[in-house]
Amino acid sequence: MNIAKIILRQIKTIRFNPKTAFLLVILLLILGLGLNSAFIPNQLWAQPSQCNHDHHDENHENHPAEHKEHDPRHELEHDDHEHAPMIDASHANDQCDLEHNHAPGKTAAATVCSGEAVHMSPAETKQFGIVVEKAAAGHLDIKTRARGEVRLNRDRMAQIVPKVSGTVKEIYCTLGDSVEKGEIMAIIESQELADAKTGYLSALKHLELARTSFKREQKLRRRRINSEQEYLSAKKDLAEAEITLSSNQQRLIFLGLAPADLKQLSSDPMTMLTRLVVRSPFSGNVINKNIVLGEALDGTTPIFTVADLDSVWIDLDLYLDNAGKINQGDRVTIPIPGTEESIDAVIDYVAPLLDPQTRTTKARMIIDNHNRNLRPGSFITAEITTGKVEASIVVEENMIQDVDGHKCVFIKDEHGFESRPVTLGASDGNRVEITSGFHPGELIVTRNSFRLKAALETGVGSGCSSPGHVH
Secondary structure (H helix, E strand, C coil): CHHHHHHHHHHHCCCCCHHHHHHHHHHHHHHHHHHHHHHCCHHHHCCCHHHHHHHHHHHHHHCHHHHHCCCHHHHHHHHHHHCCCHHHHHHHHHHHHHHHHCCCCCCCCCCCCCCCEECCCHHHHHHCCCEEEECCCEEEEEEEEEEEEEEECHHHEEEECCCCCEEEEEECCCCCCEECCCCEEEEEECHHHHHHHHHHHHHHHHHHHHHHHHHHHHHHHHCCCCCHHHHHHHHHHHHHHHHHHHHHHHHHHHHCCCHHHHHCHHHCCHHHCCEEEEECCCCEEEEEECCCCCCEECCCCCCEEEECCCEEEEEEEECHHHHCCCCCCCEEEEECCCCCCEEEEECCEECCCCCCCCCCEEEEEEEECCCCCCCCCCEEEEEEEEEEEEECCEEEHHHCEEECCEEEEEEEECCEEEEEECEEEEECCCEEEEEECCCCCCEEEEECHHHHHHHHHHCCCCCEECCCCCC
């Protein structure tokens, strides 16, 4: 500023014309601009762009009028700003990034890598349902699967076949009905049955006469009034009458009459001689019906099929590689078709022969089916327990997670929750043996370990850090 004052004093002493004055004014303007540039620090031109972008945009929006005015000095300042040293600006950007990354309440996400730990506060652990327990030994049931079919229990099934020729007179049940033991199912009229009943009644009368005659001859013989020959003849007639009655009785039983029916046969009216009452042999369900009213029967046609559905068979098909492992008494778990329930059973029978067509053998189970969950004809897949394996460490299969292509479990140590690669052994479908990777007694995550895997994969929040980092 002292230089400018000296120049002004010298100008006052000089005489100059208008042309000289104009040149002098131009010179002073140039000199003034040069002095301004010299006194403004370069650092002011190199402000960090990243930090001031928002502020610059804000000023631009709030003062549009100022930007419309075009000041030559502003252009010169802008020129100098573009040529300011880039080192200062880069350093300012680094400072800005550092401030953003370490702002209160924010944590930089760590890179996911092997050996990372997931840190959670006790409150977060409880919130996400993370459960930690000590790894322990156990045993596994070795199981094999086999397909099979639910079948009728043929030991509890009957085909009802009238053994006399005749005509269907009455029908009391139909397909699907539930019947009790001894319940009347149909009435059949038969001349053949009438002849058999007549023969039985005749034999019964003949036996009564023979028994009376024998008693009379026996008394006379004791008094020695009759001869030995007469006594023996009466005894012979009694024996023949007993045999004839027994023969007729067995014939009626064969034709379908019950012993109780025989006892009241002599008191029944003659019109009942032709009637055959068809009864259910046991309690069950009518699964087949082959008669209609008025149908003529020849004595060989099944008219009903009754089955006890409270008991069913399950026949499993066993291939050669499994047949040798399965024995009578092995435990079996059978899923109920159409539900999430299952039932437990044991092998009751293993066939000694192979089916020549399928090259399989049969293993059979007799299943209680009072609740009717199993329907004959449906297919099932059963799990057969063939043995046990004692293991030093056993965990639930849902605790195993895939991390970076490895089977891992999560353990808790001084670093937090860490993924640990392990080697798996035998499995029973729900639990699995761990043969190497960690030792009994270490703390292992037994529930909701998938949440820890998700934290490792995303690497966000308070969750993840490399070993040695503290959040």
